Amino acid sequence: MKKNLLIILSLFIVFSEAAFFTKLSAQDTFSIVAADSTTRQVGSAGASCVDLFAAGFPDATFLGDLLPDTGAINTQSFYLTANQNNARARMRAGDTPEQIVNWLSKNDADDDSSARQYGVVGFSGNNVSAAGFTGINCFDFKNHVTGSVNGIYYAIQGNILLGQQVIDSMESRFRNAQGDLHCRLMAALQGAKVVGADIRCTANGTSSLFAFLKVAEPTDSYGSPSFRISVKTHNNDQLEPIDSLQRIFDTQHSCSATAITETRVINKINVYPNPAEDEIRVTVDASLIGTTYAILDQLGRRLLIGKITSEGISVDIRELIPGMYLMQIANLSIHRFLKN
Numbered sequence: 001m002k003k004n005l006l007i008i009l010s011l012f013i014v015f016s017e018a019a020f021f022t023k024l025s026a027q028d029t030f031s032i033v034a035a036d037s038t039t040r041q042v043g044s045a046g047a048s049c050v051d052l053f054a055a056g057f058p059d060a061t062f063l064g065d066l067l068p069d070t071g072a073i074n075t076q077s078f079y080l081t082a083n084q085n086n087a088r089a090r091m092r093a094g095d096t097p098e099q100i101v102n103w104l105s106k107n108d109a110d111d112d113s114s115a116r117q118y119g120v121v122g123f124s125g126n127n128v129s130a131a132g133f134t135g136i137n138c139f140d141f142k143n144h145v146t147g148s149v150n151g152i153y154y155a156i157q158g159n160i161l162l163g164q165q166v167i168d169s170m171e172s173r174f175r176n177a178q179g180d181l182h183c184r185l186m187a188a189l190q191g192a193k194v195v196g197a198d199i200r201c202t203a204n205g206t207s208s209l210f211a212f213l214k215v216a217e218p219t220d221s222y223g224s225p226s227f228r229i230s231v232k233t234h235n236n237d238q239l240e241p242i243d244s245l246q247r248i249f250d251t252q253h254s255c256s257a258t259a260i261t262e263t264r265v266i267n268k269i270n271v272y273p274n275p276a277e278d279e280i281r282v283t284v285d286a287s288l289i290g291t292t293y294a295i296l297d298q299l300g301r302r303l304l305i306g307k308i309t310s311e312g313i314s315v316d317i318r319e320l321i322p323g324m325y326l327m328q329i330a331n332l333s334i335h336r337f338l339k340n
Contacts, residue, residue, distance in 0.1 A: 029198040029208065030158035030166055031063060032174065032188045033072040035121040036181045037128045037151040039302045042072040042121065043215035045185040047192065047208035047242060049160075049201035051235040060230035061212040067091055068225075069218035071122025073100070077138045077159050078116060082109035087118065097122045097131035097155075105133055112137075119144060119155030130155040143167055149175045152184065158192075166197050179255035180301045182215050182227060186249050189213065193242040209233050211241040213249065217292065217305050226292060227253070271327050275338040276317060280327065283312045291330035295320070 031046025044064025052060055065073040065084055071091050075084040083104060090100045097120035105113045114137040121130045130153040132144035144157035145167055156170050173191035177184040189211060196202035201209060212230035220226050229248045231241040268285040282293065288308055295304040295317070303320065308329070317325075320339050327335045 029076070029160050030156075030170065030192050031074045031076060031119060032154055032156045032170060032185060033064065033074045033119045033121045033130075034152055034154040034174070034181060034185060035071060035123065035128050035130075036302075037123075037126070037153070039181070039305060040069050040123065040218040041181045041215055041302065041305075042066050042068065042070070043181050043185050043213070044072050044074055045189050045211075045213040046074060046076070047189060047198070047211035048076075049198035049204070049206075049208050050210065052210050052232045053234055060210045060232050061214050061228060064212065064214060066214060066216040066220075066225050067122075067222060068216040068220040069123065071097065071120065072216075074119040074155070074157065076117045076157065077135065077142075080109050080116075083116065087120070091120075091122055094124075096124055097129050101131045101133040105135075114138075117142070117144065117157050117159055119146075119157045121153050121155055128153045132157050134159070141166075145171055147171065147175075152181060156188065160198055160200060162194065162196050162199055166192050166194070169194075177255070180296070182213070182249075182253050183255035185213050185215070186246065186253075186255070189242050189245065193240065204235060205238045206233075206240045208241055209235060209237075211245045213245060219292075219305065219307055269329055269335075271329075271335040271337060274336075275340045277340055278318045279314045279316050280337060281312065281314055282308070282327070282329065284308055284329065286311055288330055293330070294328045296326040296328060297323075 029048040033044050035042045046063060063074055063076050065088055073087045087100055087104055090103055100120050101118050104118060114135040116135045117138050118133040130146040132146050132155045134142050134144045138159040141161040141163050142159040146155045156167055158167055169191035170188040174184045174188040177187035193207050195205055197207035210232045214225045214228035216225035231244040233239045233241050270283045272281050291308050293306055293308055294302045296302055317339055322339050324338055
């Protein structure tokens with residue numbers, strides 16, 4: 001009988017320790033969510049010193065929840081899927097970011113919001129706002145900050161950090177970056193690229209062990225953002241994931257208007273008239289139907305986006321002020337045109 005009790009007690013200790021370390025490994029460290037009031041893009045980026053291979057998380061973007069044309073939510077610090085699901089439900093019900101974080105702080109799925117951290121941005125009609133929450137029992141250093149720049153609203157949050165300088169650097173890089181929302185999010189991550197930004201990665205010689213960035217267009221379907229990249233590394237690999245993410249980013253997105261080359265795919269894409277007044281016409285090969293187009297300003301910021309629905313479409317540009325713009329189609333072709 002005593003032997004059976006000892007076995008049961010031993011199993012209880014083992015499972016209790018496993019549960020503890022599972023929760024501990026589910027910490028997530030520095031991240032940002034943002035929403036662009038002009039393009040209505042929403043995005044999320046972040047990184048952490050968690051070995052996702054060992055933790056069994058196949059998706060390195062899991063902490064960021066994007067609701068196209070609605071908002072974005074980052075759920076971190078003792079991450080619970082139930083809290084993320086509840087936040088999504090509140091956003092879909094029409095709650096503002098401030099209302100969402102207030103609700104979550106009072107209705108934690110595990111009855112303890114003191115160790116949680118959230119960043120939320122969202123649209124209420126044409127209005128955009130951001131809110132953050134940091135529980136008092138998140139591991140130090142911990143903090144969050146919200147703000148806006150050029151109509152883009154953001155929330156930056158972190159825990160287990162080297163210090164406030166990590167958040168300050170992320171915010172500075174985000175605010176001063178050139179280009180669209182993608183570029184600002186990538187710049188924010190670069191702001192946190194210092195050894196031990198997540199203090200657990202000091203011995204690894206990196207800021208973190210995984211990093212991700214994703215952006216959803218207002219026409220995207222939930223769960224399928226137009227842009228999503230991520231990097232996972234093992235503990236002791238001593239590979240900086242933000243650098244690896246940057247290399248992937250650079251192959252898929254340009255942040256410099258001067259670096260954008262104007263190309264034409266013969267017999268596939270035509271954009272006219274040029275100069276244009278109220279609309280431009282786009283004709284494409286049938287193989288490009290269903291792909292995305294975007295109109296960018298000279299800084300690379302997306303102003304209008306949509307989908308190619310047929311071999312010939314018209315794009316209303318009456319809301320654009322006179323000037324030079326770029327029409328990007330399916331990441332294959334960029335055409336400059338003048339709006340009179």
